[in-house]
Amino acid sequence: MGIEFVRARLDDRGALVQYMGMVGVLIMLVAIFSSLSEHFFRPQTIPLILNQIPDLIVIAVGMTLVLIIGGIDLSVGSLLALGSAVIGVLMVDHGWSFVSASVVCLLTAGACGLTSGMISVGAKVPSFIVTLGMLEISRGIAYWLTDSQQKYIGSSVESLSLPLPVIGLSSAFLVAFSVVLVTQWVLTRTVFGRYCIAIGTNVEAVRMSGVNTFPYRVAVFTVSGLLCGLAAIMRTTLLPSTDPETGVGMELAAIAACVIGGTSLMGGRGSVINTFFGVLIISVLQTGLAQVGAAEGTKRIITGTVIIVAVILDAIRGRWFAGEGRTLES
């Protein structure tokens, strides 16, 4: 029995092929940019890129969970701004310590996620609409709290985002990477993760199986909010200042990363590891294009094309493996 189980796991070539595909695309991008620009491929470039993106990584992780249960969270960019506004106001105007300000930031963003979840799931309103409302509301509160001012915090908080000796990666990146690993583990190894995937596949079937789906769905929106709070802390230490204008359009970057990683917008399918690769692909692409001196217009056109091609490839892959499963039965 045990052997059969292990073999079936190894047989799961779909996941493996997808990992390899993502890594392949990354290598290809690096190769292209290295041939176009002599400055691109240097050992120090990689940590440089990675240290810029921990905030997008954790937000995309939350987005992956929300997409898996068949929802969407458009408020993530605004929650990032609200979180950093909270930190800025508490530290600069009220002299709070960084740690206590960060805790309040997490609680605020988490509460916003919880509210979106309760409304969307409880009142059966599509999460698209509820989080669109939350996008405006939390951005509004961010302006209101800060009087639309940037707040400079200073180098006291920078240490989290500075490269650590030897490895060259920042603590913030390592935290983000741990979030990726833990969430992937939760998704594949725990009951919570199993229910998330089941809910996204067919919420009615889960309900009729006697599972109360409400707490799970609300929890996912709350986690997404909390991760936005974490992203706000990361961005604050990177800059090191806070800005109520920050994070505009971030929800789209996060969704793009998830989609490049093969997460289905229809719910029920997704992988946090692949989302991580998705973020890497987007940022390597953007850094690379900036290095070769591409104009803003060119950058956007290429990024958009990559997103669409990724989804097409994913659809082809899906069909290929679905077909294989079918023939195996007969």
Add this chain to the structure above:
Amino acid sequence: MTSVPDRQTIACTVDEASSHLLRCDSLTKRYAVNVLEDVSLELSHGEIHAIVGANGAGKSTFCKIVSGLVRPTSGTMWIRGTEYRPANKRHAETAGVQIVQQELNLIGNLTVAENLLFGRFPHRWGRIHRGELHRRARLALDRFGLDEISLDTPARRLGVGQQQMVEIATALDRDCRVLILDEPTAALTHRETDRLFIWLRKLRDQGVGMIYISHRLEEVIELADRVTVLRDGKKVLSREASCLSADEMVRGMTGDDTLFAHHDFVSHCQSNVRFRVQGIGQRSVLHPTSFDVHAGERLGVAGLIGSGRTELLRAIFGADVADSGHVVLDGDPRPRRFRTPSQAVAAGLAMVTEDRKQSGLLLSQSVMVNATLATMSEFRSAVGIIDHADEWAASTRYRDQLAIRCRDVGQSCDTLSGGNQQKVVIAKWLLRDAKVFLFDEPTRGVDIAATRPIYALFDELAQAGKSLVIVSSDLDELLRNCDRILVLSAGRVTGEFHRDTWSRESIMQAFFAGYTE
């Protein structure tokens, strides 16, 4: 299989072929294996040609090829002597080939009238002509005697049976020389089936050729002129219906003589009442209804579609909250009215729903994920980690017990046949060790060879002391499997029949009692 035509095909002259409405020669469809192999078939004007076979025998593939949904790997088709190579469904429709598929294809948010004339809207400059639309839709329904269906109802509000009837009416309203019906009666009541048959016979008299697929062999014998039996993608026999018995068909389909052997019913009904339903009602669809179910008893609930059977089960299970009444379970004196399925499941109830794909299964997930869905807590450690090996072993055990045909329990459910999918749903509740099982149309979309294991399962469950409530449109199924049958008509109980005294006629009479009083 290569596409070398045999001698007979080459010798076939145009004249010879034109005597048939439709002629298929050596149709083969190959995916990884041959799902259809060298099947030839002729259909004459005004003939009803039934195709029977177990699931996976290639019936649906054959239909899809003829109706242009799938292209054959090799083989040729002629319609009235002209070679016929449909590139898609639309092409087939212009050649007069219409198909009514097994799955319902109505668009839920459009009205009945809009569905009936979809793609053929009467319009001027793109503006739909409402009056004309309604006139033509009414005509199409009236021809079928479907005057009780309102044209302005959104299709999603219709019952499954009514949807099926509308779908058939839609196909018949088009230019139709060859009509393919893939299990049209699966969701129909006897009365609706009778009505359908009258209409099909009328079409036959008009010269329409029909390919008719059904698992219900009595129907095939009653209706068809000719029967072709498929097994594993090959034609086993093809004969006039009048010189073919149900037994012979089953033998051809399964290669198994014992399938239709006389089924001896053994009651496992115990004296103690397991489950009491007291006055459960649902405004406008279900009058307050009361009944008891004993331990080990199999209680059938019969009635026409729309008589409130599904509503009764859903109200008991908390899928819809009942307006009145409560249930009392053995060992728990409190009367309960479940507000959610999770409460009902916690109390030991299980429900196998009518529509597997919509509310029974996580179709794209594996057999294991589905089987353990209601029992996750048993495979979890204190911090919520799933013990995968344990989960794998448990679901494999139930796969073996129920003989679910799959490579292993990691296989995705959308690659399983209907019968195997149904077993996965049942496995979910067996793992849960539920005490009361509510079955809504347990063999719908399950082929005849796979119904027997499900019936055997009913017997085993009853023997283990479980209580079963079985809703079915197939009265024979209930007569065969139940200790007792309750008849619902127009939302109330109009009869209760015990095995030792029941007769088919008296039960059928009760079907209509609620509508005539």
